[in-house]
Amino acid sequence: MRVVLLGPPGAGKGTQAARLAATWGVPHVSTGDAFRQAVAEGTPLGKLAQEYMQRGELVPDQVVNGVVAARLARDDCAPGFVLDGYPRTLPQAEALEGMLEERGLRLDAVVDLTVSEEELVRRAAGRRVCSRCGANYHLEFRPPRHAGRCDLCGGELVQREDDRAETVSRRLAVYRRQTAPLVEFYRERGLLVEVDGGGTVEEVTLAILEAVDGRLGRKGGS
Ligand code: AMP
Numbered sequence: 001m002r003v004v005l006l007g008p009p010g011a012g013k014g015t016q017a018a019r020l021a022a023t024w025g026v027p028h029v030s031t032g033d034a035f036r037q038a039v040a041e042g043t044p045l046g047k048l049a050q051e052y053m054q055r056g057e058l059v060p061d062q063v064v065n066g067v068v069a070a071r072l073a074r075d076d077c078a079p080g081f082v083l084d085g086y087p088r089t090l091p092q093a094e095a096l097e098g099m100l101e102e103r104g105l106r107l108d109a110v111v112d113l114t115v116s117e118e119e120l121v122r123r124a125a126g127r128r129v130c131s132r133c134g135a136n137y138h139l140e141f142r143p144p145r146h147a148g149r150c151d152l153c154g155g156e157l158v159q160r161e162d163d164r165a166e167t168v169s170r171r172l173a174v175y176r177r178q179t180a181p182l183v184e185f186y187r188e189r190g191l192l193v194e195v196d197g198g199g200t201v202e203e204v205t206l207a208i209l210e211a212v213d214g215r216l217g218r219k220g221g222s
Helices: 013-024 031-041 046-055 061-072 090-102 117-127 167-180 179-190 200-215
Strands: 001-005 029-030 081-084 109-114 126-128 136-138 192-196
Touching: 001 013, 001 179, 013 029, 013 081, 013 109, 013 200, 029 031, 029 061, 029 136, 031 046, 031 061, 031 081, 046 167, 061 090, 090 179, 109 179, 109 200, 117 126, 117 167, 167 179, 179 192, 192 200
Parallel strands: 001 081, 001 109, 029 081, 109 192
Antiparallel strands: 126 136
């Protein structure tokens, strides 16, 4: 199963990608998580990425493409992957096509998660992540059992720097300008499935599984 999740920041790509990857038994490949990890480790890649991320801008295509090519070449991606946050520009989409073609592979589906802008801003404002293990929470929709602490590891919950209000509007503008054209790119290739990302986490997962099954011409739930 080789699937891409498209959608604006705050649409729920990270949450849904983790659930889909677990369902299909394939890795969840998130470029945002890879960059956040590199920033936390203080690697040269992290230092470079941090400058762009803090401003709500995109890391240059060449850098991102290199990270993804190395990740997809690893053995655990042989049965497939769920890509979250990549591609985000047309050159990235073309690079991905090239990486797959080299191995005689194609994507199975591209899921566009649609959510209203008002809802996106509300989601980003309440989002918190564990500073230790990266687990996601939301003050309103998925609060932790103990305020400010991760249920899984007890780490401190923090707001992502790029979830602050000004950065969120910049990220939305970047999305509209650079990433939204990918919807047409994948529609033309017959890969696009559109899913309403406005329901509960469980409802959206089911809707995605159904839509992807439909795209693959199968019936049923798996
Ligand atoms: P995300 O967690 O997917 O929202 O990504 C957080 C930030 O990492 C983005 O706002 C970008 O600065 C950077 N980033 C993640 N994925 C990409 C990508 N495919 N291309 C460029 N920058 C990216």
